[in-house]
Amino acid sequence: MKNLSPLNERMKKYAHSNTDILYDDLGTTRHGLRLEQIEAMRKKYGDNSATAGKSDTVWFRLRRAFINPFTIILFVLAMVSFATEMWQANDFNRNTTSVVIISVMILVSGSVRFLLEIRSKHAYDQLDRLIHTHVNVKRNGVLIKIPAEDLVVGDYVYLFAGDRTPADMRLTNTADLFVSQSAITGESGILEKSSRQHHYTEQMAFSQYENLVFMGTTVISGKGEGIVLAVGKDTLYGNFVQPNDHASTGFEKGANSIAWVLFRFMAVLVPIVFIISGLTKGNWVESFLFALSVAVGLTPEMLPMVITTCLAKGSMSMSKKQTIIKDINAMQGFGSMDVLCMDKTGTLTNVNIVLEYYMDIIGNENDEVLRWAYLNSLYHSGVKNPIDNSILECRNMPQKRDYYEDLAGQYSKADEIPFDYSRKFVSTLLADVNGEHQLIMKGDVEAVFSRCTFVEYQGTIQPISDNGRGSVAAVVDEMLEDGMKVIALARKNMGSQNTVSLTDEADMILMGYLAFFDAPKKSAAQSIAKLKNLQVKTKILTGDHQQIALSICSRIGIASENMLTGADLDQLSDLELQLSVEKTDVFAELTPSQKVRIVTALRDNGHTVGFLGDGMNDIPAICEADVGISVDTAVDAAKDLADVILLQKDLNVLEEGILEGRKTFANMSKYIKITASSNFGNILAIVCASAFLPFLPMAAIQILLLNLLYDILCIVLPWDHVDKEVFSSPREWSGKALGRFMRFFGPISLIFDVITFLFLYFVLCPSLTGGLVYTQLTDPDMQSRYIALFQTGWFLESMWTQVLIIHMLRTKKIPFLQSKPSTPVMLITIIGILVFTGLTVTPMVNVLGLTPLPIWYFGFLLIIVASYMLLTTALKRIYIAKYGELI
Ligand SMILES: Nc1ncnc2c1ncn2[C@@H]1O[C@H](COP(=O)(O)OP(=O)(O)OP(=O)(O)O)[C@@H](O)[C@H]1O
Numbered sequence: 001m002k003n004l005s006p007l008n009e010r011m012k013k014y015a016h017s018n019t020d021i022l023y024d025d026l027g028t029t030r031h032g033l034r035l036e037q038i039e040a041m042r043k044k045y046g047d048n049s050a051t052a053g054k055s056d057t058v059w060f061r062l063r064r065a066f067i068n069p070f071t072i073i074l075f076v077l078a079m080v081s082f083a084t085e086m087w088q089a090n091d092f093n094r095n096t097t098s099v100v101i102i103s104v105m106i107l108v109s110g111s112v113r114f115l116l117e118i119r120s121k122h123a124y125d126q127l128d129r130l131i132h133t134h135v136n137v138k139r140n141g142v143l144i145k146i147p148a149e150d151l152v153v154g155d156y157v158y159l160f161a162g163d164r165t166p167a168d169m170r171l172t173n174t175a176d177l178f179v180s181q182s183a184i185t186g187e188s189g190i191l192e193k194s195s196r197q198h199h200y201t202e203q204m205a206f207s208q209y210e211n212l213v214f215m216g217t218t219v220i221s222g223k224g225e226g227i228v229l230a231v232g233k234d235t236l237y238g239n240f241v242q243p244n245d246h247a248s249t250g251f252e253k254g255a256n257s258i259a260w261v262l263f264r265f266m267a268v269l270v271p272i273v274f275i276i277s278g279l280t281k282g283n284w285v286e287s288f289l290f291a292l293s294v295a296v297g298l299t300p301e302m303l304p305m306v307i308t309t310c311l312a313k314g315s316m317s318m319s320k321k322q323t324i325i326k327d328i329n330a331m332q333g334f335g336s337m338d339v340l341c342m343d344k345t346g347t348l349t350n351v352n353i354v355l356e357y358y359m360d361i362i363g364n365e366n367d368e369v370l371r372w373a374y375l376n377s378l379y380h381s382g383v384k385n386p387i388d389n390s391i392l393e394c395r396n397m398p399q400k401r402d403y404y405e406d407l408a409g410q411y412s413k414a415d416e417i418p419f420d421y422s423r424k425f426v427s428t429l430l431a432d433v434n435g436e437h438q439l440i441m442k443g444d445v446e447a448v449f450s451r452c453t454f455v456e457y458q459g460t461i462q463p464i465s466d467n468g469r470g471s472v473a474a475v476v477d478e479m480l481e482d483g484m485k486v487i488a489l490a491r492k493n494m495g496s497q498n499t500v501s502l503t504d505e506a507d508m509i510l511m512g513y514l515a516f517f518d519a520p521k522k523s524a525a526q527s528i529a530k531l532k533n534l535q536v537k538t539k540i541l542t543g544d545h546q547q548i549a550l551s552i553c554s555r556i557g558i559a560s561e562n563m564l565t566g567a568d569l570d571q572l573s574d575l576e577l578q579l580s581v582e583k584t585d586v587f588a589e590l591t592p593s594q595k596v597r598i599v600t601a602l603r604d605n606g607h608t609v610g611f612l613g614d615g616m617n618d619i620p621a622i623c624e625a626d627v628g629i630s631v632d633t634a635v636d637a638a639k640d641l642a643d644v645i646l647l648q649k650d651l652n653v654l655e656e657g658i659l660e661g662r663k664t665f666a667n668m669s670k671y672i673k674i675t676a677s678s679n680f681g682n683i684l685a686i687v688c689a690s691a692f693l694p695f696l697p698m699a700a701i702q703i704l705l706l707n708l709l710y711d712i713l714c715i716v717l718p719w720d721h722v723d724k725e726v727f728s729s730p731r732e733w734s735g736k737a738l739g740r741f742m743r744f745f746g747p748i749s750l751i752f753d754v755i756t757f758l759f760l761y762f763v764l765c766p767s768l769t770g771g772l773v774y775t776q777l778t779d780p781d782m783q784s785r786y787i788a789l790f791q792t793g794w795f796l797e798s799m800w801t802q803v804l805i806i807h808m809l810r811t812k813k814i815p816f817l818q819s820k821p822s823t824p825v826m827l828i829t830i831i832g833i834l835v836f837t838g839l840t841v842t843p844m845v846n847v848l849g850l851t852p853l854p855i856w857y858f859g860f861l862l863i864i865v866a867s868y869m870l871l872t873t874a875l876k877r878i879y880i881a882k883y884g885e886l887i
Pocket residue numbers: 342343344345385387388419424425426442443444445486487541542543544545615617
């Protein structure tokens with residue numbers, strides 16, 4: 001059982017008081033809040049979402065885009081350089097240009113961020129609309145549907161079968177309301193709730209209080225009405241589900257850990273860089289700015305943004321492919337999923353099943369069986385599933401509408417015991433106009449049969465004889481072999497008794513059967529083959545009879561030799577099950593908890609498991625799986641709890657979704673890995689350079705400029721192409737892979753940085769400053785020319801290598817030739833390189849501390865860049881050979 005926090009005081013109080021007091025205290029009535037009360041209630045008691053708030057306003061986004069470490073440091077830089085220049089020189093022009101340039105940088109970086117934020121928000125809003133849960137509330141006397149987030153304390157809410165309770169409530173009215181509180185208490189049983197007032201003398205756990213329902217509780221059957229008493233974080237559920245709970249798993253954990261590693265590197269190295277350069281160069285202000293810019297340059301400040309954009313962009317393209325993905329870890333799970341468990345209806349067979357036969361115990365068509373089944377389906381208040389829907393279809397038969405309407409008028413519902421997937425049947429107690437009661441039970445043949453001691457045949461009721469059992473089995477078996485879904489129907493006369501309890505469900509009279517045609521989908525085999533191509537194994541987990549499972553599998557062409565049933569499963573220990581799940585692809589006659597057991601066993605074997613299902617019986621398994629998948633038509637509770645929602649229950653949709661998910665994920669991990677390794681390389685180079693050079697290897701503003709270019713390039717990465725090989729198999733995200741990637745590729749750039757340093761220091765600069773190295777120079781003008789030459793040289797080398805390394809590492813293949821980047825990535829690369837190289841010959845060079853370089857330097861640069869690329873390619877091969885993957 002989860003560790004529960006204390007119950008909200010209001011809940012405690014009103015559980016013990018009658019509803020009139022509740023209405024009075026909250027100033028409401030049965031007609032709901034008046035519209036003018038709503039805002040006041042929201043102000044007083046809060047919002048019904050744990051995350052709502054400032055992050056949604058445009059102003060907040062604008063602020064976040066423009067006020068961040070990058071722009072703040074740029075700003076400080078502008079101020080300091082303005083002040084120092086004013087102080088030292090009196091070239092006013094030069095001062096203002098540097099401020100202008102920095103302002104432009106702030107503007108560019110801020111706008112890019114802002115646009116991105118707006119874009120991803122837009123994408124999210126659209127998705128939100130698709131995945132929102134709506135609740136029925138009465139406000140101002142009118143029943144309306146509103147998003148669950150808009151609920152306030154005092155709202156009058158209606159609950160129906162299949163709903164997930166949207167807030168903590170005190171019930172005011174119920175009709176056979178049964179709920180499952182497993183999300184809250186971890187107990188899987190079904191509880192009946194009512195609106196009766198509790199007395200202080202009753203000692204019980206609050207979860208057992210009949211008149212309280214909690215956020216996250218699923219309504220299994222029946223109806224309820226109640227007043228919201230606690231919302232959002234004040235609810236029991238909100239208390240233990242912290243908004244960022246999931247952030248500590250899987251992918252985000254990896255991303256956070258790398259940000260953290262880089263941050264620690266910085267925390268240690270940046271002060272060292274500052275002190276070393278301060279000591280060796282003597283200019284503390286400049287060293288401070290330099291260290292600060294190094295810090296900015298090395299912070300993966302775009303990390304959260306790129307991740308959100310990747311996700312938003314990925315979610316958008318997935319939603320175009322009919323797949324809605326709810327959170328980042330699901331995206332990752334979706335990409336790394338290697339086993340997909342699914343139920344049968346809608347995946348292997350059509351969503352709608354058709355009632356083919358209704359017959360007595362020996363197989364002759366029998367209207368009475370259909371009549372009772374109709375009434376049972378009509379009046380039970382659980383979630384109507386395909387079986388009920390196809391029974392209810394009978395009223396649409398030609399000329400039968402009036403007949404069934406009349407029939408419904410002749411009976412009313414007195415009581416029920418709801419459908420429960422572990423019992424596999426449902427009982428409704430019907431009262432006729434004379435006050436006579438009939439208990440009607442329908443469900444799984446064996447389950448119903450075991451509660452019968454009589455059979456009815458042609459109007460006579462007889463005790464079941466042994467050969468009676470035999471003939472019953474024969475009729476059913478025949479239909480099962482044909483792939484029919486069969487349920488049994490039984491009844492019992494209850495006289496004037498108008499309530500029913502479990503003990504009444506005995507000594508029933510078996511009336512006959514209903515058989516449904518569950519047509520196999522033609523496309524199923526093909527879809528499963530496609531999934532196999534994507535290296536996703538499929539397993540069928542159905543609650544249905546084994547014969548049907550076998551028959552459908554053989555029709556579709558799925559191997560089912562090693563089928564296991566729920567009963568078989570109970571004989572296996574967890575360890576044995578772990579072995580069997582690997583060999584078995586079809587499981588039948590499962591209860592919801594057996595579905596969970598299978599998923600758990602697969603996960604324990606190290607698989608990333610997806611579960612696709614749409615019924616109440618699939619909910620526990622959806623929660624247990626790494627990726628819970630549901631469909632748009634599923635019950636709300638299942639949709640709420642799933643990570644992924646398919647707008648169409650079709651395996652083809654799933655396949656496209658998986659592909660899209662893998663691409664998105666590949667782009668995210670591309671960004672993270674490349675950034676981490678290139679930052680790592682840069683840290684090393686900067687530490688080396690500041691220790692050995694008598695001046696700063698690059699000016700603060702130059703570092704920031706490079707950083708800006710790199711950021712802009714990263715922003716288009718979510719739109720990059722992904723090689724086919726990368727998305728043709730599941731890919732696991734791991735922090736370990738990131739670490740080794742960073743350690744492997746990071747230091748390579750150091751080699752070329754050092755060569756460049758040596759070349760600049762001993763060859764290029766002296767050749768233009770009279771053959772002397774820096775330390776031999778005495779003329780300050782010559783010294784600053786030397787520095788400008790050096791810094792420009794390294795600026796260009798850094799820029800070229802950092803931009804091109806993205807292209808080298810984004811693919812296993814030969815960049816540009818075998819694997820083309822997407823147009824935006826290519827464009828920004830070309831424009832960036834041209835503009836930044838061009839910067840060194842424009843009039844702005846002075847402001848940026850750059851200077852034009854002799855043309856032959858570019859010859860050197862080409863050689864360096866080419867050898868860097870060659871070496872990386874060679875090492876890339878080694879890396880791939882060793883670890884089997886790159887990105
Ligand atoms: N509405 C219903 N009324 C009576 N019995 C039902 C009803 N729904 C299901 N059952 C019984 O419960 C059994 C299991 O239900 P069902 O076949 O829907 O399981 P499932 O695991 O959801 O199957 P699938 O894999 O086809 O989705 C059925 O075979 C049937 O005997």
